[in-house]
Amino acid sequence: xxxxxxxxxxxxxxxxxxxxxxxxxxxxxxxxxxxxxxxxxxxxxxxxxxxxxxxxxxxxxxxxxxxxxxxxxxxxxxxxxxxxxxxxxxxxxxxxx
Amino acid sequence: xxxxxxxxxxxxxxxxxxxxxxxxxxxxxxxxxxxxxxxxxxxxxxxxxxxxxxxxxxxxxxxxxxxxxxxxxxxxxxxxxxxxxxxxxxxxxxxxx
Amino acid sequence: xxxxxxxxxxxxxxxxxxxxxxxxxxxxxxxxxxxxxxxxxxxxxxxxxxxxxxxxxxxxxxxxxxxxxxxxxxxxxxxxxxxxxxxxxxxxxxxxxxxxxxxxxxxxxxxxxxxxxxxxxxxxxxxxxxxxxxxxxxxxxxxxxxxxxxxxxxxxxxxxxxxxxxxxxxxxxxxxxxxxxxxxxxxxxxxxxxxxxxxxxxxxxxxxxxxxxxxxxxxxxxxxxxxxxxxxxxxxxxxxxxxxxxxxxxxxxxxxxxxxxxxxxxxxxxxxxxxxxxxxxxxxxxx
Amino acid sequence: xxxxxxxxxxxxxxxxxxxxxxxxxxxxxxxxxxxxxxxxxxxxxxxxxxxxxxxxxxxxxxxxxxxxxxxxxxxxxxxxxxxxxxxxxxxxxxxxxxxxxxxxxxxxxxxxxxxxxxxxxxxxxxxxxxxxxxxxxxxxxxxxxxxxxxxxxxxxxxxxxxxxxxxxxxxxxxxxxxxxxxxxxxxxxxxxxxxxxxxxxxxxxxxxxxxxxxxxxxxxxxxxxxxxxxxxxxxxxxxxxxxxxxxxxxxxxxxxxxxxxxxxxxxxxxxxxxxxxxxxxxxxxxx
Ligand SMILES: [Zn+2]
Ligand SMILES: [Zn+2]
Numbered sequence: 001x002x003x004x005x006x007x008x009x010x011x012x013x014x015x016x017x018x019x020x021x022x023x024x025x026x027x028x029x030x031x032x033x034x035x036x037x038x039x040x041x042x043x044x045x046x047x048x049x050x051x052x053x054x055x056x057x058x059x060x061x062x063x064x065x066x067x068x069x070x071x072x073x074x075x076x077x078x079x080x081x082x083x084x085x086x087x088x089x090x091x092x093x094x095x096x097x
Numbered sequence: 098x099x100x101x102x103x104x105x106x107x108x109x110x111x112x113x114x115x116x117x118x119x120x121x122x123x124x125x126x127x128x129x130x131x132x133x134x135x136x137x138x139x140x141x142x143x144x145x146x147x148x149x150x151x152x153x154x155x156x157x158x159x160x161x162x163x164x165x166x167x168x169x170x171x172x173x174x175x176x177x178x179x180x181x182x183x184x185x186x187x188x189x190x191x192x193x194x
Numbered sequence: 195x196x197x198x199x200x201x202x203x204x205x206x207x208x209x210x211x212x213x214x215x216x217x218x219x220x221x222x223x224x225x226x227x228x229x230x231x232x233x234x235x236x237x238x239x240x241x242x243x244x245x246x247x248x249x250x251x252x253x254x255x256x257x258x259x260x261x262x263x264x265x266x267x268x269x270x271x272x273x274x275x276x277x278x279x280x281x282x283x284x285x286x287x288x289x290x291x292x293x294x295x296x297x298x299x300x301x302x303x304x305x306x307x308x309x310x311x312x313x314x315x316x317x318x319x320x321x322x323x324x325x326x327x328x329x330x331x332x333x334x335x336x337x338x339x340x341x342x343x344x345x346x347x348x349x350x351x352x353x354x355x356x357x358x359x360x361x362x363x364x365x366x367x368x369x370x371x372x373x374x375x376x377x378x379x380x381x382x383x384x385x386x387x388x389x390x391x392x393x394x395x396x397x398x399x400x401x402x403x404x405x406x407x408x409x410x411x412x413x414x415x416x417x418x419x420x421x422x423x424x425x426x427x428x429x430x431x432x433x434x435x436x437x438x439x440x441x442x443x444x445x446x447x448x449x450x451x452x453x454x455x456x457x458x459x460x461x462x463x464x465x466x467x468x469x470x471x472x473x474x475x476x477x478x479x480x481x
Numbered sequence: 482x483x484x485x486x487x488x489x490x491x492x493x494x495x496x497x498x499x500x501x502x503x504x505x506x507x508x509x510x511x512x513x514x515x516x517x518x519x520x521x522x523x524x525x526x527x528x529x530x531x532x533x534x535x536x537x538x539x540x541x542x543x544x545x546x547x548x549x550x551x552x553x554x555x556x557x558x559x560x561x562x563x564x565x566x567x568x569x570x571x572x573x574x575x576x577x578x579x580x581x582x583x584x585x586x587x588x589x590x591x592x593x594x595x596x597x598x599x600x601x602x603x604x605x606x607x608x609x610x611x612x613x614x615x616x617x618x619x620x621x622x623x624x625x626x627x628x629x630x631x632x633x634x635x636x637x638x639x640x641x642x643x644x645x646x647x648x649x650x651x652x653x654x655x656x657x658x659x660x661x662x663x664x665x666x667x668x669x670x671x672x673x674x675x676x677x678x679x680x681x682x683x684x685x686x687x688x689x690x691x692x693x694x695x696x697x698x699x700x701x702x703x704x705x706x707x708x709x710x711x712x713x714x715x716x717x718x719x720x721x722x723x724x725x726x727x728x729x730x731x732x733x734x735x736x737x738x739x740x741x742x743x744x745x746x747x748x749x750x751x752x753x754x755x756x757x758x759x760x761x762x763x764x765x766x767x768x
Contacts, residue, residue, distance in 0.1 A: 062380025073443040096354040096388040097329040159667025193641040193675040194616035215679035247561040274534040277582035295564035392502035396694035407683035437724040
């Protein structure tokens, strides 16, 4: 099993029990898409909030995803193969001024 | 040998070749005092600047010392036994306002 | 005015001396660059107020302020460039009153208008840098597209509640832009404004000052194509004040503005409809 | 004035509404705490200006400003609460002019004096929090000793060139103090002032806003004996803007002020000589 550290910032913790930092276990060889599925199934408090997090099978626009402090686009997005002790950060883009 | 990461902030890098981050090797079992001695002998550019860094055989007042982001006073100061991959931070206390 | 071949006047040396002796500031050349720079600040609210204060104080030669809002009492807990006795005044004019007293060397141009497809190119012409201090996605996309087409580097800031975000976009017209980062807008119901979500004054103040600082680094020439790397910095204030910087993607070939799919003509004709792109904005109705 | 049993007036709800809806602000009680709070700001310079702006805007009930300096043109690149047309005015009075317009709800008390052994207790009496926005070690030790003996929590900030430092000291009269952190002063020749070393405006501005924010967290009741842990935060601005927070020692039994060795009497009699303790201050001569 892989141990993955997950954090929800920018107010996203609201749909994950108001907890910002989580540690989850996923199977060896899992990719990012499988982690997302795991988060929806196990960490999301209310499945009605799924569309706050997911749109068309991937992370919805307006949520930034960082893999070890790097834009997930540089790491392969949904296809990224998870490594043990990865830090995955989700945060809302903010628009207020 | 132990690999120790050392950083000089708050302008202290000026006497260490204007380089903020260094990696040094010290012998297993070394304590903090021995690291300090090593820095003076190997990293200090000009031995005339020793009193900017050392006073009465220890780090001079006005320099903050952190061991892995923790005040060195909580870690035993000069007697602290170094661990492999420790991060040691030296920074000047600032007084400007 | 400078005289006898010196690049700055005695008055300027005495006003700016404390900053131009700091090595990272790039010395007298840094100050001369600031003096010759033209910076457009869009939004004179929670982000714009502190950004304007520090840009003007530092000696930016010309500052444009775009805002068609009026000072309201509910702004004053965070919009510290406005005052109780200027409630009801246009924010851009309220800002001008103070900034002209802070530093008479800075020329202030005010635009009491809402930025839109028809005026964005005219407003941006003549400016080199733009600070996006606005508060809706559609305005952020509009500023982005105008800046990419006009060649302005963008300092982008935002904040809400206790957090903020900071980026440099379209760096030297070669770095990634807002659309490169965010090709698709967020669903409109996921967007919260400061009005609805609230914001703590110093939280948005921190982001505003960081924006002014990034603009100063750009103008003084600290950033180069060699050392610049696309980033997004996040400020959080609880439980402790902290900053984290993430490494971000570069310019994208798929970006509709960077690859030329969206043209100036398409924007000016209204073919690019920012309201439609970002969805119906229910939260605007609550103004 | 509040009426009908509401803790805040309608005017106050409209002025502070955007901040008091943020959960971390502790709601209406947070605002009432601010309204009833008395904060002393020592130094109306590079740190004091932004701190004063955001404390006053947020609704602190009473702010004392201690500064016997006059506004000089060389201050204005960073001391954004003063203006060119107020050059030559006392800084504390220049600050008052602006702050009274920013938020008439805040009572401003000015002290156009240099803090010393003779006046420190009188100045501090009646205040609950003190922001140390000063620029020499001897004043920092004096403020510390006065605050510990008078029971004030200290928000301590400092900055130079491109960096800054931030701490909360003597938290609820139980946390570590400046002397706990620094029992021995630095050698006088190692101390650089903003005058000599220079400072970039937004760098010191960031620390000033952080100080205001920490004061707001203290006053609104966010920090408790349970969640408070001694810290020192370092702000750096090059190559990127960053914050790092270090875990610091607790109150020290060996600390001369915390353990009662230094008494009010010893300070008032001049037995404690801060000038002698910190050494001859050559850089003061250069003023
Ligand atoms: Zn693009
Ligand atoms: Zn103490």
